[in-house]
Amino acid sequence: MLEVRSVSKAYGGIQALNVCSIGIEHGKITGLIGPNGSGKTTLFNVITGYERADTGEVRFNDSAITNYTPDAVFGLGIGRTFQMSRVFPRLTVVENMHVATPQHGGLGFFRRWSSSREQQHALELLEFVGIAHLKHMPAENLSYGQKKLLEFACILIAEPQVILLDEPAGGINPTMINHLAGHIRTLNQRGITFLIVEHNMEFVMGLCDTVNVMHRGETIAGGTPAEVRNNPAVLEAYLGD
Amino acid sequence: MLATVVKYRPFAYLLLLIVAISMPWYAPGLFPGISVMSIAVLTVIFAGAASSWNIFSGYTGYIALGHAVFFGTGAYALAIICQDWHVKSDYGPMMLLPIAGLVAAVVAVPLGLISLRTRGHTFVVITIAMFFIAQLLAYNLRAVTHGSAGLELPIPSWSGDAFDVPFYYVGLLILLLTLATSWWVRRSKYGLGLLAIRDDEDRARGLGVKTGSSKLLAFVLSAFFVGMLGGLWAYYIESVFPNSGFDAIFDVSTALMAFLGGLGTLAGPILGALILVPAQQYVAADATLTSWYLVLYGAVFLAVILLLPEGIIPTIRKRLTRWLARRAAPAAIAGGPPPANQRDPVSAATRDGGDR
Numbered sequence: 294m295l296e297v298r299s300v301s302k303a304y305g306g307i308q309a310l311n312v313c314s315i316g317i318e319h320g321k322i323t324g325l326i327g328p329n330g331s332g333k334t335t336l337f338n339v340i341t342g343y344e345r346a347d348t349g350e351v352r353f354n355d356s357a358i359t360n361y362t363p364d365a366v367f368g369l370g371i372g373r374t375f376q377m378s379r380v381f382p383r384l385t386v387v388e389n390m391h392v393a394t395p396q397h398g399g400l401g402f403f404r405r406w407s408s409s410r411e412q413q414h415a416l417e418l419l420e421f422v423g424i425a426h427l428k429h430m431p432a433e434n435l436s437y438g439q440k441k442l443l444e445f446a447c448i449l450i451a452e453p454q455v456i457l458l459d460e461p462a463g464g465i466n467p468t469m470i471n472h473l474a475g476h477i478r479t480l481n482q483r484g485i486t487f488l489i490v491e492h493n494m495e496f497v498m499g500l501c502d503t504v505n506v507m508h509r510g511e512t513i514a515g516g517t518p519a520e521v522r523n524n525p526a527v528l529e530a531y532l533g534d
Numbered sequence: 535m536l537a538t539v540v541k542y543r544p545f546a547y548l549l550l551l552i553v554a555i556s557m558p559w560y561a562p563g564l565f566p567g568i569s570v571m572s573i574a575v576l577t578v579i580f581a582g583a584a585s586s587w588n589i590f591s592g593y594t595g596y597i598a599l600g601h602a603v604f605f606g607t608g609a610y611a612l613a614i615i616c617q618d619w620h621v622k623s624d625y626g627p628m629m630l631l632p633i634a635g636l637v638a639a640v641v642a643v644p645l646g647l648i649s650l651r652t653r654g655h656t657f658v659v660i661t662i663a664m665f666f667i668a669q670l671l672a673y674n675l676r677a678v679t680h681g682s683a684g685l686e687l688p689i690p691s692w693s694g695d696a697f698d699v700p701f702y703y704v705g706l707l708i709l710l711l712t713l714a715t716s717w718w719v720r721r722s723k724y725g726l727g728l729l730a731i732r733d734d735e736d737r738a739r740g741l742g743v744k745t746g747s748s749k750l751l752a753f754v755l756s757a758f759f760v761g762m763l764g765g766l767w768a769y770y771i772e773s774v775f776p777n778s779g780f781d782a783i784f785d786v787s788t789a790l791m792a793f794l795g796g797l798g799t800l801a802g803p804i805l806g807a808l809i810l811v812p813a814q815q816y817v818a819a820d821a822t823l824t825s826w827y828l829v830l831y832g833a834v835f836l837a838v839i840l841l842l843p844e845g846i847i848p849t850i851r852k853r854l855t856r857w858l859a860r861r862a863a864p865a866a867i868a869g870g871p872p873p874a875n876q877r878d879p880v881s882a883a884t885r886d887g888g889d890r
Contacts, residue, residue, distance in 0.1 A: 341740060363740040373740065381733035384726075391723070392730045393741040400748055401723030451742065 294319040294486060295340070295371070295455055300349030301510075302335055309335040311510035312349070317455065322477065322487040324497040324518075327507035328531055333490045334376060336507070337457050341373045342366040353455075367393075372448035373457040376490075378440040382433035386424065386443055389432050390415040393451045411450075418446045422476060438465045445476070455486045462493045474500050498522065506530065554706060558699045568819065571698035575770060577811040578705035579763050583784070584791035584803035585712045586759035589719060590752040591789070592798035595732030596653070599785045600661030603645065603668040604638040604757040606779035608764030611637035613685035613774050614678065623688035627769045628704050631762045638761020639754045646753040650746070653735070665785055672776035684775035687768055701770045708766065709804070712759045716800055719752075728752055732798070783828070787814075790831060794838050796845030805846060810834065 295317040302310040309332045317323045325333050338344035340351055342363040351359045353369055361369075372393075381389050391407045394415075407415070419425035422442040427435060432443060441461060448456055458477075462470045470493070477487060477500060491497045497504060498518040506514040506521060508530040514521055521527055561570045583605065591598050612634040616627055649660045672679045679685065692700060719725040727748050730738035739745045768774040788803075791810050796802025814827040842849055 343736065343740065363736070364742050364744060367740055367742045375737075379734055379737040381730050381737070383733050384729055388726060388729070391726055392738060392743060394723075395742070400744060400751060401727065402719075402751070404723040405721055406723045406726040447741065 294354055295488070296352040297336065297340065298350040298352065300336070300339055300346045300351065302332075302339055302344060302347050308510050310339065310346075310349075313507070313511055315505050315512055315515075317486060317488050318503075319486055320481070320484060321502040322481050322489065322500055324501035324504040325488060325490045325507060326492070326494070326497055326504060326521075331507040331530075332510040333507055334459055335510075337373060337459055337490065340366070341371060341457065367451070367453075370452075370454035371457065372451060372453035372455070374441070374444045374448060374459055374461065376459040376463065378437070378444045380432040380435070380440050380443050380447070383431055385429050385431055386419065386435070387412075387415060387428045389443055389447055390419065390450055393447050395451060415446075415450055418449050419443075421449075422446045423472065438469050441465060442469075442473075445473075449480070453485070455488065456480075458487065458489045458491075460491055461489065462491055462496045470496060558702065562695060569698075571695065571702060573812055573815045575698050575701045575705055576815065577807055578702060578709050579767050579770075580788065580791065580811045581804045581807035582705065582709040582712045582763045583760050584788045584795075584807050585709065585716055586756040586763075587788045588756075588792045588798065588803045589712070589716050589759075590749075590756035592792055592803070593719065593725060593728040593732065594749055594752055595798075596650070596749065597658050597789065598649075598661045598753075599658055599789060600645075600663075600665035600668075601756070601760050601788055602780050602782065602784040603665050604642060604760040605764035605767070605784055606668060606672065606774070606776075606781075607638040607641050608634040608761030609768035609774040609779040610672065610679060610685065611761070612765035612768055613687050616688055617685065621688060623690045624692070625700070627688060627765070628700070631704070631708070631765045634765030635758040635762035638764065639758040642754045642757030643750070646750045646757075650749050650753065662785070665780065665782065669776055669780035672780055679776065682776060684773055684778075686773045687771075689772055690769075701766065705763070705766055708759065708762050713800065713804070715755065715759070719755075720800060724748065724751075729798070783831075787831060790835055790838070793845055794834060794842070796847035796849075799845070799847045802845050802847045 297313060297315045299312045299314055300310050301308070301312055311332075313332065313336060315325070315336070325336070327333055335344060339346045342361045342365065345360050349359070350357055353371065358366060358369065381392065384392070388406070391411065394407070394411050416425055416428065419428060422445060424435070424439050424442050424446070427439065432440065435443060441464075445458075445461065461473055461477075465473065474496060477489075481487060489497065489501065501518060503516060504518050504521045505512050506524070506527050513530060514524045514527050516524070557574055558571060561574065564570070583601070587598065587601050590596065608631075612627060612630060615621065615630055615633060621627055621630065645664055649657060649664065652660055673681055675681075690697065690700075719728070727738060727743040727745075730741070730743055731745055731749065735745055764779065768779065771778070787810065791806030792803040793806070794802075794809065795804065795806030810831070813830060817823050817827040817830055818825075838845070844852075
């Protein structure tokens, strides 16, 4: 349903993405791994409109969305989180949740920031990730892990079809990682497609249906977790030169 | 306790409104010897200006230091309209204030489209540059503005103590309109988007907030009210000159009032104006001290930066909440949320991070 075709992106002399292609199937959890600097986050940025692709094409549900603006990409149903979680520090947790509720055209000048139905939905999602008791707290007071959970819940309120997670397990304690994996599975069963960048191999291998490996801006391998684990090219990318 | 505070809040507002409306009856008797109603007129004008500046700068975090452009545009617009249409004095010019506001709002559209392409310090510098361009235009477009000779407005027939009263009420009305708009924006979905832009604009955009048009609308809205107040001010002074209509002190003082009271709060800018305008008038009234109010402004600016970086209202609110929490549950410290000043060092250090 989401497809990246031969996308390239260079920063000055550094080729962050080099004719990179990847496909994400509907209803699956796809993992994306690779050494540091292999272009994973750049790929996320290109898909979600935060960076422009030099060449190549991004397609979503069979239509090209290359270089759409971030709000347009989000509007189509592609949500993402950031490696360093980005919440709105001076808004409360509940207010954070409502930033992403659909605006139904216009700027929302004549709408309250939360209808009671949306309020209810936001609380359910906060319950779901387990931080509902912090709802009136300014988001800057949350711990690192709690911010990640809030960012995750924030994406969910817009009911996206695809969620791109950038290192969701980074800096989170093992118990919370298990919780997170559980949430992702539950949501996946409800029909949400995932693309996950992660360094925690246990997490990726346990959760993903397919795993893609990136190295120097290209995808060098792809397949089931077992196939990827036994692929010599992957080992070389991580351990070689 | 907190519930009690909230419960009585509407009554407090009502009381304040009554105090403001009945001002012309008691104030001159209360402060004999000084022209208290003329100070009141300037106070409501500046409170309105600071409040509308806050609708844009306070909510979006884009610090604009060029709103004198809209104040002056409103002032000149009203003067020119009155001249060309031969408007009769007294309430005639008052009726035309919305047009002065509209002219300022129309001017704000291209200025906003240009300046809002930038952020942070660059935005501040561009708004200052726009201010100087506007002032230079007022000096040099002599066919329209009469250059440094300025323009005169109709002279009202009111006299004596009654002179200030209509200006005071119209100013108060515009102030209340601004405040109502500010309140409306704060509780709307649109306003939440503005606050999200203040905190992290790119992230807000990624969550579907239409950042470009949201910012522009806030900019134009605040220009509209500032333009109306500029018109009212010009009519009150009965004339407008390039350096009085487009006054750099206006740029700084509206921002200072909002900072002092509390940036991004509803009442903050008004509180700031209530403190600073009378203080400035008091100092300026002494013939030997006329320009010393600038020193006063500088001192207040320093004090705000050093002692009250968040402004009066947020500081009081924070203290009050902490005090109430301590009174309500002295034993409930264990298991409670971490205090506001105890930030996570990891996320604080890496907030802007993210590799490629």
